[in-house]
Amino acid sequence: MSEGSPKRPPTENVSDSSTTRFRELREHWQREGQSPSVLIRLVKTDLQRRFDLGERPAVRAYLDAIPVLRDDSNWVLSLVYEEYCLLQEVGEAPSPDSFCNRYESWRDSLISQLNYHQLLSQAAGGMPRLPRFPEPGEYFMKYHLRSILGQGGAARVFLAEDDKLGGRPTALKISANRGEEPSIMARLKHRNIMEVLNVDFDEESGLRGLCMPYLPGLPLDQILDRMCATRPEDRTAQTLLDAIAPEGHSIGLDQPAWTDFPTEAYVDACLWLAAQLADALAHAHDRDVLHRDVKPANVLISCSDGPQLIDFNLAHDPHTPERAESALRGGTLPYMAPEQLRAFLDPIQWDSVGPTADVYALGLVLRELLIGTRPEAPPANVPLPRTINELLDVRFAGWPSTRIENPKVPYALDAILARCLAFEPSDRYPSAKALAEDLRALLRRQPLVYERNPSLRERLNFWLHRNRRNLTASASAALILFCGIGIAGAAKSFSGVDHFERGLVFYNRSLSPANIEQADELLEDAKVEFLTVVQGEARTLEDRSNHLRSYHALAVIAKEEGDLATHNQMLTQAIHLYQALDQTDVSILGHEDWLEEFCTYVTNLYVQKVLEANAKFERLLSNKLIHSEEAHQQVIELLKLEPEIELGLSYSKKASPEIRIRMHWATAFAYDTILTQRVSPDVRKHYSQRFQTITAQALDLIEKEGSQSEVRKYETEFIQLRNERDSWDQRKMSSE
Incomplete structure (x- = not known):
């Protein structure tokens, strides 16, 4: 119309x-x-x-x-x-x-x-019809086609025999003769990228055959289907191995490609696979080749050669409208990065599609391995432009934590995935090589290089894992027995061993899959040790440090058990002890790094208290009751809270950037709330100055520490906050 x-x-x-x-x-x-x-x-x-x-x-x-x-x-x-x-x-x-x-x-x-x-x-x-592909039993050029190994939106892969080489089995990919996939793949030589042996063109049919080695195995999408009956949290590395081998084949873990495969935990097996694929992408990126079509169907897991990245069909000239339709038909769009989807809507955006788009797609593949759920795609009857827009909305909203669906995913891996799947390319891993480094660091239980593990508990567990030999070598004979097979109940007969260190070992052992049946008992033993510490006297600096850390450990355990009342109680006790330690004490004790981590927990407690107070006033604001008696009483409560708010700001100086920003924002809103009421000129001057100082500090912090998307988000919030205060001031002046 x-x-x-x-x-x-x-x-x-x-x-x-x-x-x-x-x-x-x-x-x-x-x-x-x-x-x-x-x-x-x-x-x-x-x-x-x-x-x-x-x-x-x-x-x-x-x-x-x-x-x-x-x-x-x-x-x-x-x-x-x-x-x-x-x-x-x-x-x-x-x-x-x-x-x-x-x-x-x-x-x-x-x-x-x-x-x-x-x-x-x-x-x-108006998409052209797919070409007529030959069928199994027929010939394509010199190749006798035996069976279909796989098929995508615009190609078929056959198990074929090369008649000119004595019937040697090969994998033959047949597709329309367009694009530069053969020449692109010929430039790549990597153990995890499928090798191209030769190319044959059939002028009559307009088809071409890409000849590759036949490596028995299965595409990753079929492997995922074969594992779907087992919940991801119940899978083991053997579950994956069993799903990889086609009938009549097996995986020899003594083969070079498989010798370092982790054979126990399923999550570690997924890390291993993803690291191999990240290596392959890094090799391609170093040669200015972007894959642009990373998805499970384009990953072959070979019984002999391990993970193989295949199908570089979109690596050249991917930005025509027909390619978008072909990508959708091949199931590709749901794995694409936001900037790649935007480029289908606006071709000017193709310049922004770089190596980090492949990192994003690999992140989605790893996420699917861990939770067993494919990225959702709109129904097939939705128009293509709208499909792309809806997929962009999903990416803008962000992906839920993998730990929601698979609690066995480590916090560190959850952080790695969040980095891979950041909406803005600049917020992701800078390269596939960097991603591979962090994946392997996690496999070795080493600290991540490019991302931060948010879980103190997990970092402690990894540290104990890395240092288990040193700890055993330096321990007393009693501690050696304590760390042995008969750990449960052994601690009660020991004497002269530090309760806090024993509590840490109990806690660490409770996390091990090998002790799953004794986990509750071990955790109770850990709590007993920590409680024994805090019930004793703190005569020395070392005693005070152990009290502080034991309260903190009890708070962490209580939070994991869902006991928030005990969590807050233990954390409050730790705060009081922390206040009693000056910087000299901290240096003497050598706990700067640990206390810096602890500051994040302390600051977050204050953030929650301030946000709870702010929420009461936000309700009044939304109902236009900011000048009511209830609002006045709420401001009185905020005035009483000021010493704790300022203390939270002080602790935030050593907290993580995210918590520092949240503490500043919550404080700015709280002080802004006070300025909406009739207060004395001195009080107004004090809080006006504090408001301006805190917002300026927050914006500086965001600009220094935050990503570009965070900068825009928080700048918008602070500018809105300032505008709201100016508006309130004007309304008060007019009402007065």
Whole structure:
């Protein structure tokens, strides 16, 4: 339908019902944590619902009613593009040029995206038919085709026999004769990249055959299917080995490609596989080759040669509309990085697609191995441009922790995956080589090189694992027995051994899969040892240190057991002891690194207390009750909390950057809340100065420590915070 005669004009007037709708959207957003991805999802859901009801809402009405949506042009473009797709789906889409006139401020970016949208739609509707592939039993050139080994969106891989070489078995990939995959793969020679032996072209059919060695094994997608009956947390390394070997074949772990394969834990086996594939990608990237199509179907696990990266079909010229449709048909889009998906919508973006896009895709493959669930894709009947946009929304919202679905995934590995799957390329691993380093560091239980393990418990466990020989060599005969097979119950007969160190060993042993049946008993023994420490007198600096660390250990255990009351109680005791230790004491004891980690826990406790206080006032603010008696009483409580708030800021100086930022933001909001009430001039001056100082420090910290996406997010929040305070000040002045 033309622009001049739409069925129904966009709904732009802000009626009472619209005002209520926008208010409810804001309130819903606040309840869900105020993240940008949540707000975008809520607005898109509301747009879809209103279109289903026959309305034609315009995104600009949402931009006017919820100004924070304008803070990032990517948010605006995503929503405006959603409006265009919805109009197209009901047959009322205007021309791209006239539609862009409605959003003049974003016209340049939008017009390019919408023009390419039309090309994608046309490509999706007019894709050429797939060529007619030969069948098993037939010949292709000199090759006798025996069976199909695998097939994708535009190719088939056959087990074939080369008649000119005495019937030598080969893997023959047959596809349309386009692209430069043969020449690209010929430049790559790596133990984890499938080798190309030769290429044959059939001019009559327009097909080509890529001849590769036949390596018995299975593609990773089939291996995942074969393991699906076993929950990921119940799998072992043997589960994976059993799924790899086709019928009639087996894996010889004495073969060079498999000699360092970890044979016990499934997670370690997954780490090993991912590290091999990261090596392969690093080799390709060093030669300016990007794979751009990393997915389980393009990973062959060979019984003899281990993991093999295959199918470089998208490595050259991947940015035509037809390639997007082919990628969808081959199941590729769900594994693509955000910038690669954006480039399908706007070809100007292809310059931003680099090696980190392959790192992202490998992260999704590793995630699927660990949780057994494929990345979701929109239904097949959804138009291609909309499919790409929905996949972008999923990536913007972020992927849930793998530990939710598989608690056996280490915290360190969860952190590695979060780094791989960061939305912005600059926030990911700088290279596939760097990713391989961290994966292998985790396999060896070494500290990560490029990422930080967020779990103190796990870092301690890894440290004990690495130093177990030294610990045993330097221990007394009693401690050697204590660390041996008869550990459970042995500690009760020992004397003269430090209770805290014994508690650590009990705790460490409780984490070992080998002690799973005794884990609860070992954990109770650890708590007894830590409690024995804190019940004794602290006469020396070393005693005070052990008291501090024991309270901290008890707090960690209580939190893991879900006992938050005991967690807070033990942490509060640790805080009191920490306050009593000055910097000289810390240096003498040699606990600077440990206390720096501890500061993160302490600061986070204060953050939670301040956020709880702020939440009470946010409810009053949303109900326009900031000048009520309840609000006044809430501010009085905040004034009483100031010493603890300032103490939390002090501890945050040695905490992690993320916690420091959260502490500053919570404090700024708390002090801003005080400034909304009638207070004395001296009090107002004091908190105004503190507010300005804290927000300035926070923005400096964000700029120094945060990623670009975090910088934009927090700058937006702080600017909004300042604007809200100015608005409150103006309202108070007018009311006075």
